[in-house]
Amino acid sequence: MVEKSSTPTVQKLADMPENEFLELCRDCDRVDSEYAFKEAGMNALTALGNGALSTALLVSGTVVGAAPVAILAAAPNAILAGVSVWRGIQDLGEGIRKASQSSSADTILQVLYPPEPPGTVVREAAAAGRVTAGITPGVRM
Helix, strand or coil: CCCCCCCCCHHHHHHCCHHHHHHHHHHHHHHHHHHHHHHHHHHHHHHHHHHHHHHHHHHHHHHHCCHHHHHHHHHHHHHHHHHHHHHHHHHHHHHHHHHHHHHHHHHHHHHHCCCCCCCCCCCCCCCCCCCCCCCCCCCCC
């Protein structure tokens, strides 16, 4: 049995109205930015764990008196901590880039396709009686 893919095909994307396509782009970029920020957080936790392990190995090696062995044991964890920090910085930059793309797509949608004002459209109205409220409604923009 052939399963249907949830991703739109090229033809479906080409046939989409412009506002739906922009909404799709905005939503995809928003999801990608959330994922990138989560990845940056995971890399920060990995760096913290490897840095703490490296520090603990160095301290325990100097206390026992085996400083050369402690340095050899702590070096790989320190390297892994540095790589995790580097990847976290890259993921943070990717998240910021995707969030700005999502924001720009949202701005384009607001400018090209402004939302309809809330409320109902009155086609026929009865004659208004005497207004008893003492408060004048404000101007809405």
